[in-house]
Amino acid sequence: MNSNFDIIIVGGGAAGFFTAINIVEKNPKLKVVILERGKEVLSKVRISGGGRCNVTHACFEPNELVKFYPRGEKELRGPFHQFCSGDTIEWFEKHGVELKIEDDGRMFPVSNSSQTIIDCFLKATQKLGITVLTGQSVQSIFKKENHWKVETQSENYLAEKLIMATGSNPKIWEMLQTYGHAIVNPVPSLFTFNIKDFRIKELPGVATQVSVKVKDTKLTSSGPLLITHWGMSGPAILKLSAWGARVLFEKNYQFTIFVNWLNDIDTEDAEQLLKSLKQEHAKKTVSKKSPFEVNNRLWESLVLASNIAPETKWADLSKIQIQNLATQLTNATFQVNGKSTFKEEFVTAGGIDLKEINFKTMESKLHTNLYFAGEIVNIDAITGGFNFQNAWTSGFILANAI
Structure with a gap:
């Protein structure tokens, strides 16, 4: 049996949720599904920043902010001019979450709990009618004439647009290699x-x-x-x-x-x-x-x-x-x-080669209607909220493009 949607998002993490929410807020008619392979969504958000979720960093100047990204410095300059840390603060405030700045520049929810961020995302997806499915491990991806087909172990999904927000997932990288995408091999970063x-x-x-x-x-x-x-x-x-x-x-x-x-x-x-x-x-x-x-x-x-x-x-x-x-x-x-x-925040350098992505839209240069958000691409940062900022920025740009 096939389930039809306008947009499939693979990966129920920070980038996947932020992208989904922004898409449907801008276009409420779109049917969007998030497919997560694990038992629960947003598990990395839960443990990040020692369970407090280091949402972003108080560096508000795009040309300064890019200097915290060993991979992605050049590519993120344009995107950060569209959606930077200040926009992140405003976005979360609009969605009922107030952030605070600590002495070292890291920003956290005032509640000091990552649960606040998780609740904010879950509430927004429910309100907007976004379908969130767990235990959906993607087995294969097919491109048909004008849509994408995603097979999980229990179901087939069809949609016009496919968004990959799977972070550092080697299995997904291999699938994308069969579609001609070059993968920069992952190595540990922090x-x-x-x-x-x-x-x-x-x-x-x-x-x-x-x-x-x-x-x-x-x-x-x-x-x-x-x-x-x-x-x-x-x-x-x-x-x-x-x-x-x-x-x-x-x-x-x-x-x-x-x-x-x-x-x-x-x-x-x-x-x-x-x-x-x-x-x-x-x-x-x-x-x-x-x-x-x-x-x-x-x-x-x-x-x-x-x-x-x-x-x-x-x-x-x-x-x-x-x-x-x-x-x-x-x-x-x-x-x-x-x-x-370093702690549990294991970050890798590696992912989809940045030359194959249009950073004005986050769309693949090789396939129309295939998009990337978050750490699946070869971008990574030092600790301090920068990896999350990349997730928010790429999700926002992608949502705008769609």
């Missing part, structure tokens, strides 16, 4: 670095502003770094992992990083500073107190790593010891050996 090193072994929980480079690459990043039980994490590391997703995958996650614990002070300047501290603090013990904005325990660890004995006074530092310490502070070498997934 991950932390596994590092076993005596300098940081006793320091889990210490956080500090740094800049980091990956040896033999152009990859650099700066921001807060967090020392963990298994190595290093925090925004500075996560940014490197996102921008370096492909390069680090090719290195099999075995590589060397240089950490500058003083962030923007270079080795020469650090040496000069240490020489003047030697005069100033002559009688004090070097390892006791950090003269920089570096945590005291970390400072002590770097002092010991520079072959400076625990009781050494500043006045007694040799030239070599000062050089060693300047290097440990501004250019410390660490071996990375593997990665760990």
